[in-house]
Amino acid sequence: MIVMEHVTVAYKQKKVLDDVSLVVGKGERCALIGRNGAGKSTLISSVLNMIPIKQGKISICGIPNKQHQWKPHVAYLPEKFQLYPHLTGEENIRFFASLNGSAVNEQKIEEALKLVGLWEERNVRSKEYSKGMLQRLGLGIMLYYDADLFILDEPTSGLDPMGRADILSILHSLHGKTIFLSSHHLDEVKQICTHIAYLENGKMTKYTLAEFEANVMYGEERR
Numbered sequence: 207m208i209v210m211e212h213v214t215v216a217y218k219q220k221k222v223l224d225d226v227s228l229v230v231g232k233g234e235r236c237a238l239i240g241r242n243g244a245g246k247s248t249l250i251s252s253v254l255n256m257i258p259i260k261q262g263k264i265s266i267c268g269i270p271n272k273q274h275q276w277k278p279h280v281a282y283l284p285e286k287f288q289l290y291p292h293l294t295g296e297e298n299i300r301f302f303a304s305l306n307g308s309a310v311n312e313q314k315i316e317e318a319l320k321l322v323g324l325w326e327e328r329n330v331r332s333k334e335y336s337k338g339m340l341q342r343l344g345l346g347i348m349l350y351y352d353a354d355l356f357i358l359d360e361p362t363s364g365l366d367p368m369g370r371a372d373i374l375s376i377l378h379s380l381h382g383k384t385i386f387l388s389s390h391h392l393d394e395v396k397q398i399c400t401h402i403a404y405l406e407n408g409k410m411t412k413y414t415l416a417e418f419e420a421n422v423m424y425g426e427e428r429r
């Protein structure tokens with residue numbers, strides 16, 4: 207679903223991604239892990255063609271990311287996203303659902319709200335939602351789009367353990383989706399991910415979860 211080949215990204219002289227190659231296959235739940243400032247957001251932005259790459263190439267669903275045809279296949283939840291505080295949860299989903307120009311599917315809105323556990327609170331203005339509820343609403347908007355590939359930048363950032371568990375359990379319940387998410391929380395991603403893409407000093411290594419636990423995780427925790 208995502209193929210990065212020898213990608214280098216630099217801000218002025220500072221190389222953040224250095225000859226990074228990565229394949230995220232269909233159906234994988236792959237966590238992008240790295241310390242603060244390792245380049246996780248940079249990598250996600252480069253995949254989505256939001257920042258230029260210096261070298262290499264990237265494709266999504268077999269389509270070069272510089273083209274636009276991959277967009278219907280991808281739902282993206284940025285680390286910081288903007289909802290409309292005066293609209294209710296349901297109205298927010300309806301608003302975002304209307305943006306691609308096609309008729310809004312009320313059944314899908316209901317399904318998305320139920321999946322993220324906000325059906326009861328659908329008529330509450332989102333300014334009254336907790337951080338965890340807002341994050342679930344963001345996820346609900348992604349779910350409405352019914353994309354094949356979900357890309358999430360630190361979806362559990364700033365949430366308490368219960369809020370984090372909610373998000374992870376929703377992601378875990380999605381069958382047949384490919385998920386690529388960045389996180390600081392090794393213990394969390396261990397619960398739901400099949401693969402780990404580990405970014406350190408600009409270099410990428412991809413592991414299965416078992417390989418990561420055997421080779422990296424316990425060493426990391428000892429540091």
Ligand SMILES: Nc1ncnc2c1ncn2[C@@H]1O[C@H](COP(=O)(O)OP(=O)(O)OP(=O)(O)O)[C@@H](O)[C@H]1O
Binds near residue numbers: 242243246247249
């Ligand atoms: N627009 C920018 N201009 C210059 N430097 C930048 C820019 N964006 C990010 N950087 C630098 O690139 C490096 C990687 O940043 P990035 O935000 O991609 O890391 P991250 O792994 O997502 O960090 P965090 O875990 O703290 O969110 C950091 O040193 C950051 O200061």
